[in-house]
Amino acid sequence: MFTADLHNHTVFSYDGTNTPEEIIENAIAHRVDVIGITDHQFSIGGDLREYKARLDACREKYGDKIKVLRGLEIGTRPAPDDLNPRDTDDLDYVLFESLDDTRAMDLADFLEWRRRFRCPCGLAHCDIFRLGERYGVDMLKIMRRSGLFWELNISGNYDYYYDFLTNDKKREAVARSGVKVSVGSDTHWIEEYRFRPIRRANALMRELGCEFAVIGRIR
Numbered sequence: 001m002f003t004a005d006l007h008n009h010t011v012f013s014y015d016g017t018n019t020p021e022e023i024i025e026n027a028i029a030h031r032v033d034v035i036g037i038t039d040h041q042f043s044i045g046g047d048l049r050e051y052k053a054r055l056d057a058c059r060e061k062y063g064d065k066i067k068v069l070r071g072l073e074i075g076t077r078p079a080p081d082d083l084n085p086r087d088t089d090d091l092d093y094v095l096f097e098s099l100d101d102t103r104a105m106d107l108a109d110f111l112e113w114r115r116r117f118r119c120p121c122g123l124a125h126c127d128i129f130r131l132g133e134r135y136g137v138d139m140l141k142i143m144r145r146s147g148l149f150w151e152l153n154i155s156g157n158y159d160y161y162y163d164f165l166t167n168d169k170k171r172e173a174v175a176r177s178g179v180k181v182s183v184g185s186d187t188h189w190i191e192e193y194r195f196r197p198i199r200r201a202n203a204l205m206r207e208l209g210c211e212f213a214v215i216g217r218i219r
């Protein structure tokens with residue numbers, strides 16, 4: 001079964017334990033087809049070039065076994081002041097994290113800022129239903145319009161994941177919306193790799209007929 005995992009941290013993140021190579025080899029061992037590395041922008045800081053080069057080398061090294069995507073996780077509490085959006089143009093995608101947090105930047109400011117990014121952009125571990133309620137808006141409609149994809153984060157640290165698994169209405173709303181989706185393990189340590197939930201979430205998104213962000217529709 002096709003499996004993608006678009007949220008993983010390595011030693012380039014302050015809270016990552018494994019090298020990119022270890023993360024990728026672990027994913028290969030679990031028969032993951034597409035692995036995205038998304039280290040924290042605030043941890044990488046000025047070393048973005050080195051980060052990209054390392055991931056390029058990985059893509060080269062493991063290319064016949066797994067598809068490696070170069071991502072980046074960008075904070076919104078508040079927006080970083082040391083990131084030039086142009087430096088993300090050659091990434092496969094970026095994830096904006098925790099936009100549903102009360103300390104996160106204002107939604108209107110975010111949507112304006114988001115327009116400065118040219119690669120595919122997604123919302124990581126964000127309860128878009130709760131966020132929509134807070135602002136009194138239909139987040140799915142907004143995301144569709146602003147080309148933002150939605151991550152189902154299976155790490156177990158976010159309630160919206162379990163809600164989504166058991167809430168028919170929300171599943172139908174996402175499926176109907178045409179918003180693209182991704183699945184992320186948010187792995188920081190391979191010993192804790194949650195491959196069963198990853199597989200389950202991939203299967204669910206496929207069942208719902210959702211289009212996968214970055215990867216495209218799965219056969």
Ligand SMILES: [Zn+2]
Pocket residue numbers: 007009073186
């Ligand atoms: Zn993360």
